[in-house]
Amino acid sequence: MASPQMQPSMLSILVTFLCISGTFVFGQYANFNKLELPQGVTGPGSVTFGGLLASGPFTTVTDGRIMKWLGPTLGFVDFAYTSPTRTKQYCDGTTDPDKGPTCGRPLALSYHPVTGLLYIVDAYLGLLVVGPLGGCATQLAGGFKFANGLDIDLLTGHIYFSDASLTYTIRDATQPGFIPDSTGRLLRYEPLTGHVSVLLSGLSGGGGPVVSSDGTFVLVPELGSTRISKYWLVGPKENTAEVLLNTNGNPNKIKRGETPGEFWVATSRVGYMPPTPVILPEGVRFNSDGDVLETVGFVTEFSSNVTSLVVQHEGKLYVGSHFTNFIGVYYN
Template sequence: MLRKALTALLFLVLSLLAYLGLAPVPIEPVAWSAPKDAGYVGAYGVNQRLTGMQHISIGDETGPEHVAIGPDGKLYAAVAGGKILRMNADGTAREVWARTGGRVLGFDFDALGRLIAVDAVRGLLAIDAAPQRRIAVLADHVDVDGHTDPIRYADAVVVAQDGKIYFTDASRRFGPAQWGGTFHASVLDIIEHLSTGRVLAYDPSSGKTEVVMNDLSFANGIALSSDGRSLFVAETGEYRIWKISTQARNVSAKQIAEAGGDAQARILLANLPGYPDNLMRGMNGRIWAGFAKPRGAAADDLAGKPFMRKVALRLPQALWPVPPAYGHVIAFNEAGEIVADLQDPSGRYPETTGVTETAERLYIQSLHAPVLGWLPKEAAKL
C-alpha cells in the first residue's frame, strides 16, 4: 500500500515538473538587466499625500483609465467596454457620450473639436463632436519595410498644434483582443521583454502613419513639450521616461540607450520606483506620471532568467511576478526634476495610472477602479 502511494506521489511530482518545464506558454522571453531598485528614497520618499483621495461615482462602469477636460468644459473619462463618459467636474449629469466597441485607453481633442482616441482594439479613432459623434478609424496599421503591419495595442495619444497626432503602440506581440484584455496583454509583453513597442505619428493632411521610435519595452503614456518640439514617452517595462524629438523617425530606443542618448532622443528619467503609465501635462510646467504598479523584487530577479519567466507563467495567475497595488503618482518638469510625489501605500485605489490637473483638483486615473478618484489641490500641497 505504501509502495503504491509513493509511486503515485512520484508520478505526480514528475508530471508537475514536466508541466512546469515543458508546457507551452505564449511568451519567448529574453534576458535583460534590470537596474537595481533604489526604493522609496530621495524625491520618492514614502508619504501619505494620496491617502485623502475622494471618489466620484461612475455608476456601474469601471476603469477610468484616461480623464480630460473637453472644449466644452466637461469632464470626459474613458472606461471599460469602449465607453467614454461625459460629466460635470463634480461628477453630476453623467452620460455615456460615445461607445467605440473596444477599449479606449487615451484621448485628446483636435482643433476641430473632435475627440481623438486610441482604442487598444481598434486603433486610432476620431469621434466627431455632438450631435453627430460619428466614429472614424484614422489608423489601424503602419507600413514597415514595404509591408503592412497592424497596430495591435494603441495606448496613449496627444495632438500637436500643427495637427499631427502622436500615439503609442504598446506591443507588436500581444494585442488585448487576442490576449485576455489590456492588463493581461501588458503583463505578457513586459515579462517577455522583447521590446516591440513603438511611438507613431499620424499626419491628417496625408493620412500617413510613420514610426517615430521603436524597440520600446511597452510604449505607454505620451505628452508634448511646451514648445511642441519634443515628446515625453513612458517606457513601462524599463522603468523610464524618454524625451524624443517630434522630428525623429525610425529611431531605435535600444541603440540610443546604449549610446547614452543623441540629438533625437534621450532618457529623461531612469530607474523609476514603479511601472510608469499615463503622462499628462498639468499646470505651471508640470508633467504628471502615474505608476500602474510598484517595482517588484521577483520581476527584477527574473530579468536575467528567461527560462524561469516561462516557468512563472505556468503557475496560477495569482502567483505571477506581478507586484501588489501601491498608489503613486509624480510630477516632473521638462528638465527631468521631480516636483511632486503623492503616495498611498495601502493601494486602496488600484492602478493609479495617471493624473489630470485642473485649477482646483487632481483627478486620479485607474485601469480597474470602480470610481474616479480626485484630490483637492491644497491637499497635494501644490
Template sequence: MHRPTALVPRRYVAIGARGPEDVVADARGRVLTGVEDGRILRLDGLTEPAAPRVEVLAETGGRPLGLELLPDDALLVCDAERGLLRVDLASGAVRVLTDSAAGERLRFCSNAVALSDGSVYFTVSSRRYPLKQWIGDLVEHTGTGRLLRLAPGSDTAEVLLEGLQFANGLAPSGDESFLVVAETGAYRLTRYWLTGPRAGHLEPFAENLPGMPDNLWRAGRHGPVWVSLAGPRVPPLDLLHRGPPHLLRAAARVAVRAPFRPSGTIAVLAVDDQGEILHHLTRRHSGFRMVTSVCETAGHLILGSLWERGIAVCEAPATK
C-alpha cells in the same frame, strides 16, 4: 529621487462602468474618459459635493484607452481594438484615422498627442500581446513598443521608434521641441527630439522611477507633465528580466492565466521639461488601485484606473 509626500484622497466617484483608463480635463473643468464597454463619458461636477453629471458622448465599438482633446470640439482616441480614432464630441460620430502601420494591424494602440502643426503622435504598447494580456508583455519584457506619427491629412502612420519597453503615455514639451514617452516596462520616461540638431534621436529623460509610468498629461505649455504610476516596482520581476528569453516567455504564459490583483499602493509624479521631479505623491494601503492616469482640474487631481469602476478625486499639491 524626490522625497515622496502624501497623496490625499477627497472622494471616490462611481461612474457606472469599469476601467476609466485615461482621464483628461477640458477647458471648463469637465473630465473625459473611456471605459471598458467602449463608451466615451464626460463627467461634470467632480469636485462639487453633489453627485457628478455623467454624459455619454460616443461609443467606439472597441476599448478606448488614451485620449487627447482637439481644438475643434473633437477627441483623439487610442482604441486598443480599432486603432487611432477621431470622435466628434457634438454628434458622437466616430472615424478611424488609421488602424495599421508598416503593413501591420495595430494590436495595442495606447496613447496620443496632437501638436500645433496638426501632426499626431501615438504609441503602440506591444506588437505581441493584446490589451487583455498586457501583463504578458511586462513579464516577457518584449521591447516591441512603438512610437508612430500620423501627418496632417494622412491615413498612413509612420513608424518613428521601435524597441520600446511597453510604450505608453505621451506628452509634448512646452515648446514642442520634443516628446516625453513613458516606457512602462523600463520604469522610465524617454525623450524623443522633434526639432533641433538632435531631431529624431532618443535619450533618457527620467530614469529609475519608483513605479511603472502609464499615461501622461499636461495642462498647457507652462504646466508640469503629470505621470501616473500604475504600480510600484516589483523586485522579483526585475530579477526575472535578467534571465534568458525562454524563461521570460514561460513566465509570461503563466502570468496571463494567473489571477491578478493590483497593489494597494498608488502614486503620481509631476516632472518639468528638464526631467526633474517636482512632486512625488503616494499613498499606501489605498482603497483605489492601479492608477493609469492623472489630470488636474479646479485645484484637484483626478485619477483614472484600468481596474476600478470609478475615479478618485485627490488634493493637488502646492505649485512649485
C-alpha cells in the same frame, strides 16, 4: 482574507511605511473625492477635459464607451463609442476581454480645444476621432495589435500615439504567465495627409506619450523598463531620443502639468507589507530636465491598484485606473 476589524490597522502600517520611505505627500492634496461611474461600469483608465463648452471630464471605460461627467446630479453619461459593431445590450457593463473586438476598448483620450474634436486610441481599433456631439467615432488609422496612448501637438495638429507591442494584444496581457516583449512603438499621425510614421521602435511596453507645450519634444514612458525618454522634434537633436528620467516604478501615461515645462506621470511600484507584496500607486511631478519635483501617494484611496494617469486641472489631481469604478480627485 483579513477581517474588517483588521483592515484599518493594516492600512495604518502601510501608510507608516510610505511616510518613512518618503513617498507620501501630506497637506497639498489633503482632500479626496470620487467621481463614480454608473453601477456596474468599471475601468476609467483615461481622463481628459474639453474647453469651456465641452467641460467634462471625459473618460474611457472597460465596456467600450467614452463617458462624460455632467455634474453630481447626472453623473457620467454616454458620449461616444469606438466600435461600429457595438450594441448596448451586448456590451454595456461587460468586463469580458473576449468581447473587446466587438465592443471596443478605448484606452486614451486627447481633446483639441480649437477644433472641438476628441481623439481616441482604442486597443483594437487604433486611432479614432469624434466630434463635439459624440456618437460613433471615425477610424483614422488601424491595424495595430495594442494601441494604448496619445497626445496632440496643439501647434501643428499632429497626433503622437503609441502601440505597446507588435506581437501581443490587450487580452494576452491579462493571461497567467504573460511575458511582455520590447516591440512597442511611438507613432505620428498627420491629419492633413493621413500618413502614419514610426518615430521610435523597440519600446518595452508603453503608457502614453505627451508633447511639450512648445512642440520641441515628445516624452515616451516605457512600462517595462521604468524609464521616460525624450524624443526631440526640432533642433540639433531632431529625430533622436535620450533617457530623461529613470522612475522608481512602472511609468504609465504622461500628461502636461498646469505649470509650463512640468508633467505628471502615474507610476506603480512594488512595496512590502510583510509577508505580502503590495502595489504602491503614485503620481510623480517632474520637469523637462528630468528633475522630480513631487511624489504623491494614492495607496490610501486606490489600495493596491495600478493607476494609469494623473491629470492636473484647475489645481486638482484627477487620477484614473483600469481597476476601479471611480475617478479619484485630490484637492486642497
